[in-house]
Amino acid sequence: MIQNSILESIGKTPLVRLRKVTENIKATVAAKVEYLNPGQSVKDRIAIKMIDDAEEKGLIKPGGTIIEGTSGNTGMGLALVAAVRGYNCIFTTTDKQSKEKVDLLRALGAEVKVCPTNVEPDDPESYYSVAKRLSEEIPNSYYPNQYENLSNTQAHYETTGPEIWEQTDGKITHYACGMGTGGTISGTAKYLKEQNPEIKVIGIDSVGSVYKHYFETGEFSKDEIKPYKTEGIGEDIIPANVDFDLIDEVIQVNDRQAFLMTRDLSKREGLFVGGSCGAAVSGALEYARQTELKSSDLMVIILPDSGTRYISKIYNDEWMRENNYID
Ligand SMILES: Cc1ncc(COP(=O)(O)O)c(C=O)c1O
Known part of the structure; x- marks a missing residue:
């Protein structure tokens, strides 16, 4: 098949x-x-589901940008979905994550912003806050937010x-x-x-x-x-x-x-x-x-x-x- x-x-x-x-x-x-899984982690399952649901609700349109705070695996899943369906990706991650994970995301065409680990979640520099801010600034972008979604x-x-x-x-x-x-x-x-x-x-x-x-x-x-x-x-x-x-x-x-x-x-x-x-x-x-x-x-x-x-x-x-x- x-x-x-x-x-x-x-x-x-x-x-x-x-x-x-x-x-x-x-x-x-x-x-x-x-x-x-094709993205080598459990997170492929949620990546495709979050994007399917967003498409169905009209939250992301063709050519749009997916923005997510991710330790790497969700980003990999989202990057695969984005490649197949024609979206751009920007990921925020922390400086605690392996270099391999960041390199992998970049290899799949994503832009990656590395943020400090040891700051409060509501600090403007945290990877949660940066993802949220970018999703507000960039038009036709969608922030799946795997924590709350x-x-x-x-x-x-x-x-x-x-x-x-x-x-x-x-x-x-x-x-x-x-x-x-x-x-x-x-x-x-x-x-x-x-x-x-x-x-x-x-x-x-x-x-x-x-x-x-x-x-x-x-x-x-x-x-x-x-x-x-x-x-x-x-x-x-x-x-x-x-x-x-x-x-x-x-x-x-x-x-x-x-x-x-x-x-x-x-x-x-x-x-x-x-x-x-x-x-x-x-x-x-x-x-x-x-x-x-x-x-x-x-x-x-x-x-x-x-x-x-x-x-x-x-x-x-x-x-x-x-x-x-x-x-
Ligand atoms: C390597 C790894 N293990 C385990 C988990 C935990 O899975 P969940 O987020 O569904 O609780 C994650 C989630 O980010 C992960 O990246």
């Missing part, structure tokens, strides 16, 4: 059993391998959730997923819990993010905010796409745990993944061990992106040593 464009190959990613990193765990643990959650409700339900023949008992914008966890969990309300949903957060404290206390605490290096998960805001009512437990993972597991997934499972994948697996397996999952349990973990984006960091021994993640 010939596809009309590369956009038709988004989704339908494989579910792969983890065999080696799961020592002492009786349950079946399977990973949803999202780097096999509920097409993000809806994309996962329509695709990721049903795929996991079918791939596990409805036998999934636990769903573990990193929390960035919250779209992946909320949309997928909503679909899965509608099929079986007993399914437990485990959110993976980074040490230095506000989510865990907010989930447990209902309070937003600025004291929780600390710098960390894991890209894509954890936040210093509570976006509209996170639905805490669908989440049963939040586990925080530090950079060291995340990155060592990331390297293990590559070397021991043949899964060449990014840092938030190591975080998701590390947190999910911690939960599996703590709660002593049974052999009849089936846990699915989302692996959001590819190792190609982290060659100069997590997969670079020098960088790992400089940051004291390895000896």
Whole structure:
């Protein structure tokens, strides 16, 4: 079959059993391998959905400009959609993101503005504020805003959730997923819990993010905010796409745990993944061990992106040593 464009190959990613990193765990643990999307991340799913919905509502017209604040993966997805459909792209990102991600976006024809990481979200220099300002200044532009745009959650409700339900023949008992914008966890969990309300949903957060404290206390605490290096998960805001009512437990993972597991997934499972994948697996397996999952349990973990984006960091021994993640 010939596809009309590369956009038709988004989704339908494989579910792969983890065999080696799961020592002492009786349950079946399977990973949803999202780097096999054409833009090499889970974010292709929301990119096409946000633009489809915007076109339908008349929010973007031919030749228009897509403007988004992105850690890279959403930008990559949007850049693919823009290339196929004839839009321009301007992305704002932070100086914490890998150089590879910025180079990739530029390779796809996007303009990229790098903004400082360690400023308040409402600071005029923050990547959220710059994206918003540009979208107000540039005519015929559209700001998808993956944090607040509920097409993000809806994309996962329509695709990721049903795929996991079918791939596990409805036998999934636990769903573990990193929390960035919250779209992946909320949309997928909503679909899965509608099929079986007993399914437990485990959110993976980074040490230095506000989510865990907010989930447990209902309070937003600025004291929780600390710098960390894991890209894509954890936040210093509570976006509209996170639905805490669908989440049963939040586990925080530090950079060291995340990155060592990331390297293990590559070397021991043949899964060449990014840092938030190591975080998701590390947190999910911690939960599996703590709660002593049974052999009849089936846990699915989302692996959001590819190792190609982290060659100069997590997969670079020098960088790992400089940051004291390895000896
Ligand atoms: C690498 C990576 N992992 C995980 C996530 C989290 O997914 P979500 O934004 O749907 O919560 C993101 C989101 O930006 C990401 O870029």
